[in-house]
Amino acid sequence: MNRIYQLIVFMFVVGVVSSCSKNYESVPLGQQVTPDLAFDPRDSLGKNAMVYLLNTYLQSLPNGHNRIGGNYLDAASDDAVSSASGLPAVQAMATGAYTSTNTNADDDWVSNYANIRSATVFIVNINQVPMLEKLPNGQSARSAYRSEARFLRAWLYFGLLKRYGGVPLLGDTIRQLTDNAQLPRNTFEECVNYIVSECDNIKDSLRTAAMVNVSTYGRITRGAAMALKAEVLLFAASPLYNGGNIDNGNPLTGYTSYDINRWKRAADAAKEIIDGGEYKLMPVFRDVFTTQAAPVGTNTETIFWVQVGANMDVEKNNAPAGYTSAGGKGITSPTQNLVDAYPTDSGYAITDPVSGYDPEHPYDHRDPRFDQTVFHNASLWLNRAVQTYDGGLDKPGGTVQQTKTGYYMRKFMGAFESVPSNPPSYSNTVHDFIHFRYAGVLLAYAEAANEFSGPTADVYNVLYALRQRAGIFPGPDNNYGLKQGMTQTEMRDVIRNERRIELAFEEHRYWDLRRWKIAADVYNAAPLRGMDIQLSSSGQLFYNPISVLATKFRDPQMYFYPIPYNEVVRNPRMKQNPLW
Amino acid sequence: MYYKMIIGWCLLLAVISGFGQAPAVTGTVLDDYGHPLAGVSVSIKGGKAISFTNADGGFHIDAAAGSVLVFEHPRFDVREWKVQAGLKPTLALAARPLQEKQMKDVPTGDTILLSLMKPERLDVLYGQEDANRFLGSMATTRLLGTTPAPSYLYALPGRLAGLSVQQYSGFRTPLSASLTDHDIFVGDIPINANGAGLNDNTEFNIQLRGHGGSFGQSPIAVIDGVQREFYELDPENIESVSILKDALSNILLGQNSSRGALVVTTQRPQSGPPRVAFTAETGVQRPLGLPTPLPAYQYAYLLNEALLNDGKSPAYTAADFNAYRNHTDPIGHPDVNWYNTILKNDRLLTRYNLNVAGGSGVARYLVALNYMNQQGMFVTSPTNSYNTNADVKRYTLNSKIDIDVNKYFTLGLQLFGRLQDGNQPGVGISTILNGLLTTPNNAYPIYNANGSFGGNTNYTQNLLSQVTGSGYQTDHTRDVMVNLDLSYRFDRWVKGLWLKAKGNVSVSESGLITRSMQAPVFQQVIRGAGDTAYNQYGQVVNLVPAFIGTSWGRYRFVQLSTGWDHNYGDHHVSGMLLFDQKKILLNYDIPSALTNYAAKGSYDYQQKYFIEGAGTYSGYDRYAPGHQYGWFYAGGVGWNIAKEGFLSGEAWLNKLKLRATYGRTGNANVDNYGYFIWRQHYQGIAGTYGIGNNYPNGGGLAEQGTNGNQFLANVNATWEKADKLDLGLDVSVLDNRLQLTADYYHERYFDVMQQRGSAVALMGLQYPAENIGINLFEGGELNLTYQDRVGDLNYFFTGNASLQQSRVVFMDEQYQKYEWNKHTGHPVGQRFGLIADGLFQTAADAAAAPTITGFTPQAGDVKYKDLNHDGVIDQFDAAPIGRQRPVIWYGLTVGADFKGIEASVLVQGAMQREEYVNNSYVDAGFIGQNNGYSQAYQQALARWIPEAAATATYPRLTSGYNGYNFSPGFMSTSFFLRNGDYWRIKNVSLAYNLPYNWVKKIKLRGVKIFANAQNLWTHAAYKGVDPEVSLPSYPIQKVINTGITVKL
DSSP states (O other): OHHHHHHHHHHHHHHHHHTTSOOSOSSOSSSSBOHHHHTOTTOTTOHHHHHHHHHHHHHHSOOOTTTBTTBOGGGGTTTEEEOOSSOOHHHHHHTTOOOSSSOOTTOOHHHHHHHHHHHHHHHHHGGGSOOOOBOTTSSBHHHHHHHHHHHHHHHHHHHHHHHHSSOOOOTTOOOOTTSOOOOOOOOHHHHHHHHHHHHHHHGGGSBOGGGOOTTTTTOOBHHHHHHHHHHHHHHHHSTTTTTOOSSTTOTTSSOSSOOTHHHHHHHHHHHHHHHHTOOOOOSSGGGGGTSOBTTTSSBSSEEEEEOOOEESHHHHHHSOTTOTTTOOOOOEEEOHHHHHHSOBTTSOOTTSGGGOOOTTSTTTTBOHHHHTTEEOTTOEETTEEOOOSTTSTTSOOTTSOOOSSSOEEOTTOOSOSSOSSSSOOOOOEEOOEEEEEHHHHHHHHHHHHHHHHOSOHHHHHHHHHHHHHHTOOOTTTTOTTOOTTOOHHHHHHHHHHHHHHHSTTSSOHHHHHHHTTOHHHHHTSSOEEEEEEEEOTTSOEEEEEEEEEOOOOOTTGGGSOOOOHHHHHSOTTOOOOTTO | OHHHHHHOOOEEEEOOOOSSSSOEEEEEEBOTTSOBOOSOEEEETTSOOEEEOOTTSEEEEEOOTTOEEEEEETTEEEEEEEOOTTSOSSOOSSOHHHHHHHHHHOOOOOOBOGGGSOOSEEEETTEEEETTTOOSOEEEEOTTTTOOSSSGGGGOTTTSTTEEEEEOOSSOOOOOSOSEEEETTTEEEESOOOTTOOOOOOSEEEEETTBOGGGTOSOEEEETTEEOOOOOOOGGGEEEEEEEOSHHHHGGGGGGTTSOEEEEEEOOOOOEEEEEEEEEEEEEEEEOOOOOBOOHHHHHHHHHHHHHHTTOOOSOOHHHHHHHHHTOOTTTSOOOOHHHHHBOSOEEEEEEEEEEEEEOSSEEEEEEEEEEEEEOSBOOOTTOSSOOSOEEEEEEEEEEEEEEOSSSEEEEEEEEEEEEEEEEETTOHHHHHHHHHHOOTTSOOSBOTTSOBBOOSSOOSOHHHHHHSSEEEEEEEEEEEEEEEEEEEOTTTSTTEEEEEEEEEEEEEEEEEEEEEEOOEEEEEEEETTEEEEEEESOOEEEEEEEEEEEEEEEEEEEEEEEEEEEETTEEEEEEEEEEEEEEEETTSOOEEEEEEEEEEEEEETTTEEEEEEEEEEEETTSOTTSSEEEEEEEEEEEEGGGSHHHHTOTTEEEEEEEEEEEEEEEOOGGGGOSSTTSOOEEEEESOOOOSTTOOOOEEEEESEETTEEBOOOTTOOOEEEEEEEEEEEEEETTTTEEEEEEEEEEEEEEEEEOOTTOOGGGSSBOOOEEEEEEEEEEEEEEEEEEEEETTEEEEEEEEEEEEEEEEEEOOOOOOSSGGGOOTTSOTTOOEEEOEEEEOOSHHHHHHSOBOTTOOOOTTSEEEOOTTOSSBOSGGGOEEOSOOSOEEEEEEEEEEEETTEEEEEEEEEEESOEEEOTTSHHHHOSOSGGGGTOOOBGGGGGBOOGGGTTTOOBOOOOOSOOTTTTSGGGOEEGGGEEEOOEEEEEEEEEEEEOOHHHHHHTTOSEEEEEEEEEEEEEEESSOSSOSSOOTTSOOOEEEEEEEEEEEO
8 A cells, every 4th residue: 555655745846846847938029019019120110110119209399288287387487376275386397496406397307318228219219110100202201210219319408408518419229238328518509509400300201290290190290300400509699598697607507609690500400491381380370289290280380299189178277266167166367467467459558648548547558469369357268257366266365276467378279269058168179389480489589680681671570470470559640559670678578578478377487487587587676576456346346466476586596407416426527506 | 612621521530449558540521522532641749650541531540549640632722630539449431420429520720721831733834843853933722713804813812922914994805806817919918917926815915024925925824734815814714824824844845935935724524522612703893094075164164274275275164164063054054063974883703513523544634614794884874775884705615534544654634615695785995985085074965855765066976876776796705625635655665754735726706796886965055945956976877797807826736745753862864855846826826836846854952952954946937038946044052951951950940942043045926026027028008099990999018018008028037035043032931831932033135126226217128126135134922821720710821022123235226316315224114304303383484484486384384393404395305214123012811711711812913103194084184085084083173273383293284195294295104103002902712611510411412602802992002093904994903703612
């Protein structure tokens, strides 16, 4: 018997040992996409490569709607404040509550370099994918895709450039764990030249706006590359970098000397777009922000945007707080400072006695863009008048999030003034966030041309075009309220104000204040203002300006963001920005 | 179970015989079931004669009248009995009535509670080892049965020296989402890439000698010789739990040997007639450590104060305030104590246990059936036909059969099954607890006048409606384990040679069914007399059923070992060879396989000098090919001085043993950092950029890692290593009445996974954790036990204390400007932050002080020390704050039994511990939650105001996120460090065993009634929150439990 049991033991032993035989692969074959699958040299469709590029798009292109902790970046400028309680991130930016360790919410050093890597991986590897697709003009689509990634990378460098000044340019190298990534910064000038040369090199392999169809809607176009170039050159020519270097002789924070020809380069780049005739202003200002770009849509003005799609987010986050059933968190409170920047509908500033401005009825007869940008008391919305007087539906007091200034942001929203639904509600509206549009190119041209050659007729024409489209009355002399024969300085002020009201909430004002090197004056001036409105028992409205937020700007330190502290201490070759 | 058996064993004696000086005494020994007990040693106190009971429990010994017989059995208390003269010389073994009569006459002899005696054989890894020969460091507890709890971990705090078992949740958290994620390219991919498989412990942080679960370093649970992470087992069903601490005793774990083993032994079969025990017990639970919310009027007052401090307009008028205080407008101005509204005390914890054990000499068996039902603390609604309260029901079956096929061949078969069904409110427990913590008393009324749930635009969900009206989620877990053990002794050929094989398969699957819904809330608006409107907020979601298979796992463990054990006179030699493999298949991941080849040898001379060595060649297949296998080894020496000639005459000294072990251990924790991290790959991303006019939301692809959290492949990853030294001392004196075990350890961990100090973002991907760090852990443990008896009173004290400290030796630290900024050289996990220097008392002080960029401090704000005197408070002023001293954990158990009454108390605590409270909403006031209008608690009353400037313990109130006082520049501050010392009466137990002759009359073999309590009383240095568990975790419970055990 015992021999039998021994045999059983033996067989069991053999059994368990042999059960350890291989029946699974030793590395996950299907669960992980290996590099040769991501950029598959056998795939003529480039399927995986295409979705890799899409993710690069997603990560690289910020959707500016309520981007900074739920607020618009413009709420960190003098145009608006956040209605949120406590210390919202955007308010910390407006009051200078950030350092190199406790960076501000717009600090994108880490994410931009991550996305630059992502773009470079595509740029380097796409050539091994034998894509056969052709553009309508017969050119290789593969080189268009490659150029899109190069555009994204240039765009990311531009994002770094305006935040930090000159930054390390990494080229086409993809580094791995064993490679040294402790690189030094390139100069401001090198960065500008790199971005510009990238734009020049890629623009002809990209689709033109007309080549975009319903399935390629949203792809980077030739116009985008040209607009990026114009924008970079406009920045480079601006006072902060061109002649106003805050750290004299430091090539990282700007040019070391002034050169007027930089304005010319900027003007020329913008002019090239204007002369191309690919884009033109939309007839109605309000529709620019809710209409898909041509040729898919009818928006002839949009050049470069972030695909956001159709939703109700902008309305729900920013509409007045009293629209509780349709939604309205009212997080954005435009300031009186912005409101005062709008001229009357005759084009004259409200301080001009001939403007017709009536402080008793401050919202009447204003530049139509005002009503299309800002909700004020008595604006119509969802079938009722907005009530921003004390105790009104949209400023009820208590703990509900509500306006701090007596205004709410209106821009970007669909036309929901009067709606047929009951209770009134929103419907999905296209909220593509526009980074470059033709109006901005016109303004860039006007600004650069005025700086280089003074207020020429071309400069005036830009302003006329914008004001005409806005709906300002041309007036008897067809001047749209503009003074004739302005000096260069007067014209500069007019262009800057026009830029402010035309491009409000489009992430321009915040940067303009810096590149014009006027941030210190603007932020450190009197506190931002709002309007307290009292409704008397007789129904009369009384307007009392109030202070809402004292912004701060440490001059000149805050003209650049600090490079994140860890980057500087972990990399001996990384030089911190001045005073951080 | 073990403990209960200890308590009562009956001695039924028939005595006898008065011929001569040493008449024969005979009798029967019965166990606590009234069954004959074999193998009891019977000796005459002070004499040499010894006898053993036979299979019928009978014994025969020659003893003079008046001498005292001592009965000893490894599983039972020692009993003594004085031989009585003058009784009939008949051997009346079978005469039960006589025995019972005799039993009454048993004099109050001395007995010793053997429960704390060190057993002869220790449960070590994969078997048992002679206690005298064990050189490692180990702590064991058998005192589990008195703990009224759903898991045996509840019984461990304070019981095992060196092991800190700290609770962080008072209720289990079931898996609520699939462990897999869908990748649009490759299908499902793992979220939990933990190759170690599932772990059902969701309530305790288990740390051995300072190493916790966060780095994959918590001890490995070894249940009945198999590595399997079962924690949710009824303490009643566990015979003992041991923790193996040093290198040598864990070295067979190979690449997991750094982690230590928590050796759990469930009840074992016993031979004999069937013993049936049924236990029913029910406890009432009450949450502890709930904060005290402020009534609405105080809340309104303080919020206004905070808003005014912020320069904002107040939110409440005097009329509001009065309405809150006088409760004149319960709808418009509610004052709801949500704690009383949604929580209910005295929810039940019910358990039933049925044990059947017995067997002949050839086969022994044990069947244990267990049912447990723990109810949660939420209120329920009688209108629901279904249960919404949190609860868990568990059914366990554990059956074991041991068969001696012949003299040399034994076979053991274990079948284990567990079914767990959990329930929770539709929105989930954590959502409710978070809401409970942050919803102010005045947020909204529970109900409006028309009976609808209250709410408003800020609160679109009503807490009560979430508790009772959001449907429910049920989760189900099924575990089955089959274990086969074969053992063969080749004594006929080679004396002492043996071969063992173990095969184990277990499967586990769990799923979650949600049947959730959402009720809208209404705000009652009175616009005029008779004109009341109800504005609806929130979505109406009707019941949506959904099913998720949350996990599926298969675990296989095979082990083959052969060894040889022999004595040559004074020399004892043993050796062992072992192969084992643990293979875990989780969902559809590639199975992870840990394979060990081990050898072990030991020698001792006269059980006086010991030496032992072991080595394991261990491989883990989640490392890159070529980097999978490594050597781990350990050795130990021991010297039992008590056996030396110069001490052998000393009767008082039972043991004086010095022991030392040293070894190199490993910790394969690569799975904690991702799935096959050495392999460069790309990861699919769901929902990416929509190219096209209808914004199609397809997939994206990115380098490995999740979006925004991508990292470089770590081609060089290897296991962490440790060099561990353990020095120990075991002393037993006074007939083992006093026992002391002391250990010192010095553990140097190296190749610890860390990110390099030069990890720059320019790389574009995050640097992975690499084998970089060196940490030193050092400490000591002491266990002291004293046990004795006075008459029928058996009593014992056992206390243990552990002291632990650590130091970062190397961490590739980035450049630090100042000495005080450096982390190297400080304890592992040292908190760094700003040093608070009280509160600013005047505006002038505040204005003159250095500040954090962007903030203008005011009177009542925290004052920080500017360590580098640059006028700015920033990261350069961050220094080590708080604990630098070693932490001390301790537990003290006192127990006694007297004539069937048993009692014990466990006090458990910690010293030199700290708590950091700023992130607790309770202490921080109106911080970021609910738009900055979060609930406020009693602590807020102690805020700084000019009138009470001197006594303020909290900064002035502000509303919303406060980047100055509460997390200055996202750093910690010593202002919110609190003394974390505490001790708590962790467990109290009282039981009474009814006398056998009473029980006999109702045809039972034993009845025990008992009551016990968990977390009965707490002393904490800081009283604001519970020292272990604070909201929003599920609060720790006080349980008072009563029950009865009936033995058949």
